[in-house]
Amino acid sequence: MSQGPRRAGAGRGAAAVQLLVTLSFLPRVVEAQVTGVLDDCLCDIDSIDNFNTFKIFPKIKKLQERDYFRYYKVNLKRPCPFWAEDGHCSIKDCHVEPCPESKIPVGIKAGSSNKYSKVANDTKELEDCEQANKLGAINSTLSNQSKEAFIDWARYDDSQDHFCELDDERSPAAQYVDLLLNPERYTGYKGSSAWRVWNSIYEENCFKPRSVYRPLNPLAPGRGEDDGESFYTWLEGLCLEKRVFYKLISGLHASINLHLCANYLLEETWGKPSWGPNMKEFKRRFDPVETKGEGPRRLKNLYFLYLIELRALSKVAPYFERSIVDLYTGNVEEDADTKMLLLNIFQDTKSFPMHFDEKSMFAGDKKGAKSLKEEFRLHFKNISRIMDCVGCDKCRLWGKLQTQGLGTALKILFSEKEIQKLPENSPSKGFQLTRQEIVALLNAFGRLSTSIRELQNFKVLLQHRR
Numbered sequence: 001m002s003q004g005p006r007r008a009g010a011g012r013g014a015a016a017v018q019l020l021v022t023l024s025f026l027p028r029v030v031e032a033q034v035t036g037v038l039d040d041c042l043c044d045i046d047s048i049d050n051f052n053t054f055k056i057f058p059k060i061k062k063l064q065e066r067d068y069f070r071y072y073k074v075n076l077k078r079p080c081p082f083w084a085e086d087g088h089c090s091i092k093d094c095h096v097e098p099c100p101e102s103k104i105p106v107g108i109k110a111g112s113s114n115k116y117s118k119v120a121n122d123t124k125e126l127e128d129c130e131q132a133n134k135l136g137a138i139n140s141t142l143s144n145q146s147k148e149a150f151i152d153w154a155r156y157d158d159s160q161d162h163f164c165e166l167d168d169e170r171s172p173a174a175q176y177v178d179l180l181l182n183p184e185r186y187t188g189y190k191g192s193s194a195w196r197v198w199n200s201i202y203e204e205n206c207f208k209p210r211s212v213y214r215p216l217n218p219l220a221p222g223r224g225e226d227d228g229e230s231f232y233t234w235l236e237g238l239c240l241e242k243r244v245f246y247k248l249i250s251g252l253h254a255s256i257n258l259h260l261c262a263n264y265l266l267e268e269t270w271g272k273p274s275w276g277p278n279m280k281e282f283k284r285r286f287d288p289v290e291t292k293g294e295g296p297r298r299l300k301n302l303y304f305l306y307l308i309e310l311r312a313l314s315k316v317a318p319y320f321e322r323s324i325v326d327l328y329t330g331n332v333e334e335d336a337d338t339k340m341l342l343l344n345i346f347q348d349t350k351s352f353p354m355h356f357d358e359k360s361m362f363a364g365d366k367k368g369a370k371s372l373k374e375e376f377r378l379h380f381k382n383i384s385r386i387m388d389c390v391g392c393d394k395c396r397l398w399g400k401l402q403t404q405g406l407g408t409a410l411k412i413l414f415s416e417k418e419i420q421k422l423p424e425n426s427p428s429k430g431f432q433l434t435r436q437e438i439v440a441l442l443n444a445f446g447r448l449s450t451s452i453r454e455l456q457n458f459k460v461l462l463q464h465r466r
Helices: 008-033 045-064 106-112 123-134 192-205 229-236 240-262 279-286 294-321 332-351 366-389 393-413 416-420 435-465
Strands: 071-075 174-178 264-269 272-276
Touching: 045 294, 045 332, 045 435, 071 393, 071 435, 192 240, 192 366, 229 240, 229 294, 240 264, 240 279, 240 294, 240 366, 240 393, 240 435, 279 294, 294 332, 294 393, 294 416, 294 435, 366 393, 393 435
Parallel strands: none
Antiparallel strands: 071 174, 264 272
């Protein structure tokens, strides 16, 4: 949220004061919050930190910069299916200013057809789009150096396997967005609209027992005396599948909050924004004292979510290892490098020694397990639909992408038999991923990797101040 022009010196002074004041809480936040072995699995947090820092983060960051993974097609104009929308966020950093259809290069529009062509380089049109980005809008344009065309992924009917309601890429309202030009960060979107979205997610979809009266939503005002770590005894009474569901949603919420804390609008000097870590905001959301012990639990759920998506990547590797799968953009050399990098990441995920065991879920009585799995799937699908109720378009973009990425991970985890039967040199009828799902899956995991890395950055900051 813009705070108006300031003198540069005053702005730096204010930022320095804030840093000194807030550093005092960091020892207990960073050191006391997340240690030991995670619940419902046999993995310790230190192992995840080291694995992510030295193996995953550098490679996934590089992968996200490749043309195949940086362009995501999304419909940000789908109406909210659950309540009358109370208007979109008017803050400029929430705003979408897409390029007109006539300015989208032909090669991109060919992505859902059988024709592929190189992108036309019209400098004038691209400069207009770059200007929209400078105004703080979501820029759905493409770099004039990018030469891109997308592979024709045949649409298929596997609605019973989908954990998300996917956007129709053929819809006139769907548009390509350059994710690198539109980083996830704090936009100023908050209040009743944001509260309603998360409240609907937690209260109506997270298998909350009727005997629990306190809101699960961390944003809920005045949650009463039933606060803190002791509140979560109800969670232990749930079956494994329902506990996992809650942890995934809580972990996703924690990850999103970390992104906002790490990329916060600290000041705006003469119209020039300065983004960086906001210690006060981090403390409000994760400090053990301010959250009565709930902050560390939220961060542990982030690590649990990381494990789930890491496991999905290791399981889906055979799908991409086939010669028939080509991450097509039209640039033969870059496409080969991109696939090599992706396969390298898959090798790393398979080498991780403490994976979550998804076979422990939906076991036992076949009829009961099938019913529970369908309930699990429908609850998550409902959450993917709630993302269309987010009032800030940039928040909606990243909410939809990360929800779809997690939904794709769940689809993979529970399609093991179909993946094992994949034909080497022909398309699969039993299991298939669209380009939209692939881009969401890898970018969503990239956001989790970045979240864990941001926690390490807080530790480094603390050490330097000492």
